[in-house]
Amino acid sequence: MTRRLLNPDQKRGLIGSAMLAVLILVIVGAYALWGESYQARILYATFVNLIVVVGLQVFMGNGNYATFSHAAFMGIAAYAAAICVTPAAVKALSLPDAPWGLNAFEMHPLSAALVALVITGVIGALTGLFMSRLTNVSITIVSIAILVIVHSIFLHRTDIFKGNQALFGIPRVFGLGHITALVILAIVAARLFRESRLGLRLRAVADDEVGARAMGVNVVRARMIAWVVSTLFFATAGIAYAFYLGTISARPFYFNYVFLTVAMLILGGLRSVTGAVFGTLLISLGLEIIRWLETGPTLGGVKLPEMLGLSGLLLGIVIVGVMAFRPHGLMGNREIEDIVFRRKKTTEVSK
């Protein structure tokens, strides 16, 4: 018997992804027309975050787990790609003590990206072996442990990662065009995954694990695949990050970044890819406004005081506020096409 390439829900997902892609292209277009050059960096960072948050939706959102290790996987890929792609001559300066001949070779960016994806995917699969067999609270705790372990390796193997010092000289091969294409690809992939048999199973497990098993669902397998797939999203984001900035250090791949991206997903709504996109865009915009407020601008003739630390406050308020007043985020179970086509309300139900 043949099975069709896409099921009806996935076809609907493609329509929804196309709408989100248009939104992304409108933002890029607006930048191209009216933006200032410093905003390219902000936009690029927003899009890197978007890939991470959409990747979070794959495992954390569909499975309704809380995980905090994504910055670690992003860091692994960023370092792997950076070490592979940086010219040997530069590495002789930046990583003079690197073991295993890490400073004696260089690769084409595409090969470097592939190596980084494979390494992150393999580490994802290895950690997935136990992550997929754990239950909710243990998944959260182990994910934090992964984050801490990876971060301390980054910090203490200074011969490979340079710790909190910058690993410099990475060829800057990516621009806004690359990241735009990757973001759209990530959105499409996440939507297709969400509506796939596997995504559906994972969402069913989130509602009722025993019930899902009684429908023949292999819960461990579903969790394993979703976990590895989500690490590949983080890897893509990490590679894009390294290929744009040209310099990386261990500091950004830690708790601050984890909370930023988790807040984005929570604001938009864990269960929806559209929610992941909206949450990321809204918080990114909100942070830019706050950064401007922090500097103490003059508003309507009134000079505001400098208010440093306001951005951290915003993230806290967003998480607490959404949890208290809208626990399923802005989108709940809905995707963009549900709103545009005004389909019957799909109210979210708490367990």
Place this chain on the structure above:
Amino acid sequence: MLEISGLKVFHGPIEAVHGIDISVPEGSCVALLGPNGAGKTSTLSAITGTARATGTIRLEGRDLAGLDIEDRFRAGISIAPEGRRIFANLTVFENLRMGAATRTDGGIERDIEEWLSRFPILGERRSQSAGTLSGGEQQMLTIARALLSKPRILLLDEPSLGLAPKIIGQVFALIEDLRHEGMTILLVEQNAGAAIEVADYVYVLANGLVTRHGPSGEFGDGSGLMGELTGVHD
């Protein structure tokens, strides 16, 4: 079709069912009646593989011992569980897709559409979260979902529980239809009257033992049995 012998079911150290024999012939509807705590749901849990049990359970001659819950489902045992355990955050359509999660043939969408037209109210609400359905609609959904796997045998756990009398009538009309279509059904119920009406054969369970069994005709309209089971006599 389904042969159970010497079945004991345990919840932790407690033995809930003390060695019962039940036979469900192919194409028949067998009712398992009894009051709360008689061991009816425990028996179903033993069949689906969610409770620890000893004794033998054979489906079409195949011993199910050692098969876990997923494998038993694949072997053809499908349950519409008690309390209408739908996936509340999935839509009606997605719940039905879950029923066919293990199928690999190309007829899944056609079968789902068939069920949605059989229950027009579900058809109207196909894109709605299943958690927003009424109790009766959820019950129809769990039964349709259980059947979408094309099971060899359908287990129904208290399908009338908590439903209005009119809706109970609709649920049992559906069970009657399924029986006429040749579905093999093991029906667990407290509503003895309605169950006896649709069943071919009846087992009465009390305190973990089969106290009576026989063709449904022997049980009349079930009113005497209700008194016997609940201890309430007119």
